[in-house]
Amino acid sequence: MSTRKAISRRRAVLQGIGATAVALSLPRRGYAQAKAPVHLGFWTFDNPQQRPWLQKRIRLYTEKNPNVTVDFQWFPFGDLGKKISVGYATGTAPEGFVSQDWFMPLWLDKDLIVPLDLGRLGYSSLAAFQDDFAPAFVSGAIKDGKAYGYPLWFYGYCNYLNTKQFKEVGLDPEKDAPQTWDQLGETAQKLTIRKGDKFSRQGFKFAMHAAAWTVIQFNPILIGAGGAWFDSSGKCAVNSEAGVKAMTTRASIALKYHAEDPTDSIATNPLPQLDWLKERCSMFMQPPLPPVLVEHENPAMAKGHYYRPAQYPGYVAGKGNSSTYGFNLVINARAAKEKQEVLHDLYRFVLSDPVDAWKSAAPFPLALKGGWTEDPLVKKFPHVEEILKARDNGVPLPRSLVYNEMADSMHRAVQRILLEKADIKASLDTAAAEIDRATAAYRKA
């Protein structure tokens, strides 16, 4: 009797558990059935820190949303824009991708990306959205009152100093960090060591190896000198008086102060900042420098931590600006409506934990102003205030539909001026004419 009772009780318990399980599973099954499978393509650039973090966030999203699968692909930094262009041409562009800031004008001009639904991203208005991010982002991704990009990282270049070398020549790296371009030349001169025509150490150097760097490094000097890349009519204005002043400043480190060898960095560029990391130059302007890179290239420098970022010099002390650029999450205009909606949710999820982004990709700051900079982990990062200041005060890269042609023309001009000692005004006139031709051809096409 008692055994029977026990068995029937056990059965009842098991039936109860079974019924509960079925009851619990029903809404889930119903929920899963309600969401149709969505497959997305997503492309980004490669970077040892940023790409793995983004990939992790997307993976977490797909784990939470099993109906969504993402074909995550990444390409070398310089190839991403070309890949996306070819993707659009062949109808194989992904539904979502990371756009480099300077490509935004092109996508916008050709209506290749859609305006974002800010409500879906959790914002009540465009103003609220704009207020949340660094100004450099806002200027590049907002058109006709609509936001086309959801910003990831945005950062400004800093002037990285080798504090040990500063001390060696009797300079205080805190007080004597150059505030003006003239001070930069004079300080670089003091730091330079050369025997005849051979530099053992360059006080400062501008990267000469790539057109992209030429623009990034010339941009703040030009703006600081009161110049602009284009005038209000869209004509190239780099050959203006301010442009000549800026280029004279740019060239002065090599030609006036003899503190850099412009022929040197063309030939050795496995990493643009390698000469600085190897202590062959004392100052170099670059994006925020990951400690892991310093550790890898110069363990002694990492251990002794004898480096620091400083703000760009200016024409007036304390008024220097760096170049700022960044990356936006965007949505392909050719993506189906339901995929666009899922991408909004995905992007919102990706950026929902900014502290995690910093943990994985420090010291690359997000464009997001608040919600993470107060975290103790961020605050204790060495010189983080300089990195954030550079982001917030930096001037954005020129917004141009012929960006690559402009960069190549300027690069040729800089090479002529520094390597062939060509006349500055004439070289800038040539560059401006080339850029205007490219702009005219674009408009005609």
Place this chain on the structure above:
Amino acid sequence: MTHTPSAGKPLPRAIADTAAAAPARRALRLGYGNRLRLCGIAFVLPAMLFFLVFKYGPMLWAIGLSFTSYDMVSAPRFIGFGNYESLVGDPVFRETLVNTLVYIGGSTALITVLGLALALAINTRVPGARHCMTIMFLTNLMPIIAVCLVWRFLFHPYGLVNQLLRHIGIGRIDWLTGAETAMPAIIIVTVWRFAPYFMVVFLAGLLAIPAEYYEAAQIDGASALRRFWHITLPQLSPIIYFVIVVSGLLCARIFLMPYIITGGGPGNATRVLSMLVYETGFSYLKMGRAAAISVVLFAISLAFTVGQMRLFAKSEENFR
């Protein structure tokens, strides 16, 4: 026994069909020669299709594209000769065209002369000459990227080449950053890479010249120079023609060397047409214009080949 249809008496249907089909079958039946030809066409067809689809098709498409404005994201738009007109007025293109011609001329001349000189030296049958040939030929086995990177370091202002020059009293030369020296530097790398390859081609030609010619000339008292001028050169003329044409075409298409070693600089000093095609197409997204530049490059190659053919046809007649 043969059945012949008799008037007024119809044949059974099957027999009638067979009789009607017989002449048609005879008409379809091919002779041995035709069948052989068809068989040959069948064998060649896949290769022909391959070339049509992957070689001549894209070539024709590129020519068509050169008459359009195409940015890779919108549909191509016909603009007639617009791309060619804009090229004529573009100083960067003109400079690049001159660079390309200088590069082709310089590299081809040096590759031919040096390749022949090396082959003659190897052909002297000095002990160890064949080993030297093997060592020299190794330059062709190195990956081109590695070659470019190594030479970039060698030509660095503080690199090995300048250090060696310093020992013989020559000061620093900015090989890759001087407008006058950058193109010669690229030509040096090209010759270093390709001359040993063509040396082997010349050597094969030299070995094919009958020794009796030289013996007879020697008996007649001809000097080494006269033997070279009157026997070696005429006998080698088809090979020389081959080397000039092939190396010229090779140089016309060169891309990686200037791209990696100098990036086309300083200024525009080492930018060649193939680099401009790449930049215009994939960096500036102007595919129509890039196609027009590639058509110009094709025309140069064609003109070079035809010119060489005529020149050598004349010189062969002269030798005869």
